[in-house]
Amino acid sequence: MSTAEETDGDSTPWGEVTPEAARRLLVAAVEAFAERGYHATTTRDIAGRAGMSPAALYIHYKTKEELLHRISRIGHDRALLLLETAAGRDGTAAERLADAVRSFVSWHAERHTTARVVQYELEALGDEHRVEIVALRRRTDAVVRRIIGDGVRAGEFDVPDVPGTTLAVLSLCIDVARWFNAQGSRTPEEVGTLYADLVLRMVGARK
Amino acid sequence: MSTAEETDGDSTPWGEVTPEAARRLLVAAVEAFAERGYHATTTRDIAGRAGMSPAALYIHYKTKEELLHRISRIGHDRALLLLETAAGRDGTAAERLADAVRSFVSWHAERHTTARVVQYELEALGDEHRVEIVALRRRTDAVVRRIIGDGVRAGEFDVPDVPGTTLAVLSLCIDVARWFNAQGSRTPEEVGTLYADLVLRMVGARK
DNA sequence: CGCGAACCTGAGCAAGCGCTTAGAGCGCTC
DNA sequence: GAGCGCTCTAAGCGCTTGCTCAGGTTCGCG
Structure with missing residues (x-):
């Protein structure tokens, strides 16, 4: 933790922002926004x-x-990376979906300050910047849709409406950033585990 | 539809706001917000x-x-009324839950302009007004929790974490206001039906 | 030591904000 | 038809906003 600098984990959240004064301003902006x-x-x-x-x-x-x-x-990049990492691992569709939801949700809870800005201040972006971010969000959607589609094809899931269910799953996960409270009774990991279970139920995963 | 005026349905959305100039201003504010x-x-x-x-x-x-x-x-009152009406009807917990979700969600889709303001501009309220609104939201939460609790006690549902699942269900429904687009391919009723099915899966309702 | 680049501040500008005020127009009553 | 209350407008006040700019400080490097 002390010597790690650019290991791309969550150890130094805004490590890619330099110089230090620029990072301080950015952190301050995240809090205020x-x-x-x-x-x-x-x-x-x-x-x-x-x-x-x-x-x-x-x-x-x-x-x-x-x-x-x-x-x-930066926030969208990080969230997308989490999803794509989980989606790319070996395992059944159910395992990959649970993994993806667990890490995506616990990130939204753990870093809910950042996530709130990332997910709910989209419309304040200028036109060009918004187009760029919307493209990232479409990739996010595609990752989840692919896992669910894989599960349906493999006979693991029972999903009548794949696009609709994908939308609902992502909506559920994203909205964690809105209500999660650090003073609350649940840890980010607990919320991630709960949500992974709920999502498996939504796609009708066989037990 | 033509002669109905104060029937408290959704026929005249802002019928309770008078005089007409005040209503026009309020409708304009809803759109702008x-x-x-x-x-x-x-x-x-x-x-x-x-x-x-x-x-x-x-x-x-x-x-x-x-x-x-x-x-x-007004928006919170209307949404709460929808939920309480569905919750108060006769029927199994599964029927009441499906009914509640269907009407709550299709309202959020149909009137997504209003719902967006109602659900996502809470923090712009002054302190006293926010306290009042938060109380209404707790009642909303209580209604859903009660139906889910009833279902668990009756052996209809399989829910390990009732408060957590209640939170997730409401979060899922509310977030419809954020993403629903009138130009999209789904009607409000279709979204309501899809979501009622997804929520029944989340609570492990027996088929 | 001298110099240029990088970084930061104090002061402030033009524009836009929420809101107020003085008064005009209009329909009502007695 | 004079007076009154309700509704609305033109003008603008005081303040805050995002942003700029001239100048000062600090630092590495020859």
Whole structure:
């Protein structure tokens, strides 16, 4: 944990953001956006949380919207990586689906501050940036749809409506970011396990 | 449909809001809040959509936040009424749960513009108003939990974690407001039916 | 030591914000 | 038909917003 730097795990969440001042600003922005929402957050608030003057923000980022885009891009990349890793492992469709849901959901719970911004501030992005992010989300959808489709073809699952069920599964997982509370009684891993079970039921996985 | 006025159904969505100018403003606010979010919406935009000057808004509402509160209050009341009606009917727990989910979800799809504001702009409310709305949401949660609990006690459902499953079911239903698109390929009723089936699977209802 | 690049601040600009005020128009009653 | 209450508008106030810019500090490097 101390010497790890670019191992791409979750050890240093914003390790790819340099220099350090830019990372501090970005972390401050994540907190502020998650608490109040993008539009209700001022650049003065972000700079203040990072211990800087408002003008310092514009040395590292062209606009407030660019900050949101960086957060959204990195967050989507990480979430997609989690899903694709689980989907690519060996095992039955049920095992891969459970694994994917468990890691995707526990990430949304563990890092719910980031996830809230990533999942619910999409519409504040500018047109070009939004197009880029929407493409990532389509890949996310495709990964889940593929696992469910595999399970249906293998006779493991009973799913009358694959696209609809895919949508519902992803919607269920994403919404964890909205309600999860760190002070609550469940750990991120517990929520991940619960949700993996619920999703297996949704696709009619044989026990 | 033509002569119905105060029958409390969904025939005249904002029928309880009078006078007509106040209703026009409220409908305009719902559209604007749903499209851009509360904080990104200006009072000039709301008044403009209602065909009035900005000052006209303040004859009918004390502040912009009061508008949001009225929308949120009426929307929560309606959604809660749908759930309680379904929950209070005769039938097995599975029938009541399916009924509740179907009507709750198809309302969120049909009136997704309103529902988006109601469900996702909670945090923009002032402290007192938010407390009031949160109380309504707890009642919503209690209704669903009760049906699921009934089903477990009757041996109809297999649910290891009732509070967790209740949370997941409501989360799934509510999130319909976020992704539903009127131009999409599914009707609100189709989504309601699909979701009722998925929820019955989640609670392990016997076929 | 001298110099340039990188980083940051204090002050502030133009624009837009929520909301207020003075008064106009209109339909109602007595 | 004068007076009154209700509804609405034009104008604008005070403030905050995202963002800029000239200048200062710090640092590595010759």
